[in-house]
Amino acid sequence: MTAPVNFPAPDGRAALVPSVLAADFTCLKGSLAPVKKADWVQLDVMDGFFVPNISFGPGLVPAVAAASGLPVDAHLMVAEPGRFIKAFADAGAGLITVHAEAKGAGACIGRIKALGLKAGLAVRPRTPIARVKPFLKMLDLVLVMTVEPGFGGQAFMPEMLSKVRKARALIAASGRKIWLQVDGGINARTAPLAAEAGADSFVIGSALFSSGQPAAFLRGLRAGL
Secondary structure, eight states, rough: OOOOOOOOOSSSSSSSEEEESSSSSEEEEEEGGTTSSOOEEEEEEEHHHHHHHHOOOTTHHHHHHHHHSSSSEEEEEESOGGTHHHHHHTTOEEEEEETSTTTTHHHHHHHHHHTOOOOEEEEEESOGGGGGGTTTTTSSSEEEEEHHHHHSSSOOGGGGHHHHHHHHHHHHHTTSSSSEEEHHHHHSTTTHHHHTTOOOOOEHHHHHHTTHHHHHHHHHHHTTT
């Protein structure tokens, strides 16, 4: 098994997280080189069942880590995440995020932690944020999806801001340092709205890689949060 990666802990600053799904796969190294000043990268793993699309396997983790020089979060948008946790851990993912709606989510979180990794729990737009409460004592990250997962380039759902606020209140009540992440339609306009609601980790995909100047985009976004 690859040695676990040290992920940053929440420290009051915004964490910017490029989504590899939106990168240029004709030249992954060149596409990820400008994002080395981000905090970590997210690999969106889709199985064609939990979401309609199929994306990446664990074999991409070392390539993404090498190209970006950053820790990798494997976001498992899959129906049975327990089948894939060890493979992504062995590949070098430092954080693995599973969905509250997936099979055996609680057991998966325990397994991720037992492997010495950071654990995240994501909720789809229709899922009440209360679903994360029983697991907060084990979590390192809560992910509020601000689009319906499965496709890149979707528009931010502003009605999710109330869920972000509720998630922040749950985290505060837990007394633990847990990232509150948003993913979906995040750009220079929507990121500050999510930050005001309590988010401190921001997954950026299409807006970042279509900007033409990803490094400058990250600098500008960080300055505005």
